[in-house]
Amino acid sequence: MLITTRGVRYAKAARFAEPEPVTWDGVLGSSQRGPACPQPPSSLLAVVGNSVEGLSFDEHCQVLSVTAPDSASGLPVMVWFHGGAYVTGSGESKKYDAALLAAEGVVVVSVSYRLGVFGYLRDDLGLLDQLVALRWVRDNIAAFGGDPSNVTAFGQSAGADSVYALMLADTEGLFHRAILQSAPLGARGPERAEMTAALREFVSVDASTPVEDVLAVQQQVPAMAARFGLAGGMPFGPVLGEIDLSAAASRIELLVGHTADDGSPYVADHPEAWATVTELVFAEPARRLAADWTAAGGQAATYNFRGKPPGAPWGACHCMELPFLFDPEGWAGAGMLAGQEPDPVLAKTVRGIWTGFARNGMDALPSRSLEFGE
Template structure:
C-alpha cells in the first residue's frame, strides 16, 4: 500500500450565477489545502443512519469545487472520479466521510466532485449534471499534473451519485471516462413520469436570482411535499437530471460494475417486510434490469451484492453501508447504521482493492462477473 500521498482540496472548476450554466475556471496550478463549500441544503433525511456528512463545511451556491488525492510521484495512474449521494438534495464531495487517502493508496488518483443540488442544480436545465461534465473536462485537461492518466478514467458514485453516473453514461459524447461503477443507484425512481414531475416542480417553485437562500430552501421543501407524492415512486427523489440518451453508445465505450447493498431500502420504511420490498423496487430490480440492458446493447458488465452488516444492526446491510469500507472508516464511527461496530478491515481492503483494480484494468481484473461481499 502506498503511504506517501499528495492532496489538493477545494479547487474551483467552474463558477456560475444562480440558475445559469457553469462557466469553466482555468486551474492556476495552486493545490489548495482547505475544503471547499457545500451547496446550500436541508438536513439529510439519513442523518441518524450515516451521521452529518457536511459537518464543518461552509454553504455556498458557488460550490463547484473538486479535491484530488494522488500517490506522490505518480505517473500515468488510473483516475477515479467520485460523485457523492444525498438524493440530489444533500451532501458534498468535500465531506470528511469521503476521505480518499486509503483508496488512493491502492495506486489510483481520486477526484471528489461537488456540484449544485436541489432547486439550485435540478429545477431546470440539468445544471448539476452540467457541473459534473465541466468537472470531468477539468480532469481531462489537468489530471496529468497529479500523475493521473486522462485516457483511463473511472467515474463512480453511490445513491444519487450513482444516478449521476447513469446520466453521465447516457449523455457523454466526448469519451470523458472509460469505466463506471454504480453503487445503489435508485433506478426505480426513474420512470416516464419524471419530465412531468420536473415541470410540476418548476411551476410550484417560485424563486428567482434574488430570492434569499433560506427562502429557496423553504420553497424547495414545500414543492417536494406537494408535488412528490403525486409521482410515486419517482417522487421519492424529485430533483434529478431528466435525460434521454443512447445506451448503445455508452455500452460501446464504457465497462460497468453495478450493484447494491442487501438491505438498501431499510432506512426508508418501518418494517423488514416493507424494507425488502423497497430494496427490490427502488434498487435491486433496477440494477438487474440496467445490467441486462447494458449487456444486451453490447456492453461488458459485472454485478455485485454487498451483504455485510454488524451484529445487532437494526437496519441490516442498509443504504450507504459499503461507504465506510471504501473510504476512511474512522470518519464513519458512530454512524447509527454501524450500531457501535467498526468495519471489518479485511473486507475494507477487499472493497478498495476491487474498485481500484477495476479502475486499473477493467473487468478482466475481477475474480468474477458476479461478486458478493460480506456474509
C-alpha cells in the same frame, strides 16, 4: 505518502446559469475544504451522520478535491460523485476522504455540484457542473499523476444516478469505466419528466431570492412530488430523454450493484417491507441495466454488498458500503454501524475490487456477479 489538494474550483456560475470552466491555478497540496451547496438536513442523518459537518455553505460550490500518491505517474483515475437524493451532501465531506483508496495506486477526484433548486430546477445545471468537472479532470489530472485516458466515474445513490446520466450525456469520451453503487433507478420512469414540469411550476424563485427562502420552498417539494409514486421519492435530478445505451455501452465498462438491505432506512419501521423496497428501487433495476448494457454490446458486472457490523439496526442498508470504501474515521458515530468499525479485511477487499476494476476493467473482476460480506 499521499498528497491531497482540496477545494479546487473547476467552474463558476451565476444562479440558474450554466457553469463556466475555471482555469486551475496549478497549486498542489492545499488543505482548505471547499463549500457545500446550501441544503436542508439529510433525511438519513440518523443512519449515516452529518455529511457536511464543518463545511461552509455557498451556492457557488463547484469545487473538487484530489488525492494521489506522491510522485504518481500515469495512474488510473477515479472520479467520485456523492449521493444525497440530489439535495444534500458534498464531495468535500470527511466521509469521502480517499487516502485508503488512493493508497491502492489510483488518483481519486471528489466532485461537488449544485443541488436541489440550485442545480435541478432549470436545465439540469448540476449535471452540467459534473460534465465540466470531468473536462477539468481530462485537462489537468496528469499534473497529479493521473492518466486521463483511464478514468472511472463512480458514485453512490444520487451520485450513481448521476453517473448513469453522465454515461448517456457524455459524447466526448470523458470516462471509460463506471461504478454505480445503489443507484435508485427504480425512481426513474415516465413520471419523472411530468414531475419535473410540475416542480418548475410549483417552485417560484429567481436569482434574487434569499438562499434561506429558496431552501424553505425546496422543503415543500416532497409533499407536492408524492403523487408521482416512486419518482416522488427523489424529486430533483436530471431528466433523461429517449434512452439509447448502444453508444455508451460500446465505450464504457460497467459495474453496478446494491446493498442487501438498501431500502431499509426508507421503511425502517416496517422490516417486512425492506426486501420489497430494495428489490423495486435498487436491485432489480441494477440487474436489468447490466443485462441491457450487455445486450447493447457493452460489458457489465453486478455486485451485492451484504457486509454489516454486529448489531447493525438496518442491516446492510443504503450507504453501508461507504465506510468500507473510504476512510472509516469520517463515519464514526454513524447509526448504521452500531458503534462498530468496518471489518478491515472486507474493506481491503472492496477497495481492491474497485481500484482493480478502475485499473483493468472486467479483466480484474473475479466474477461477473460479485457477493461481498455475509
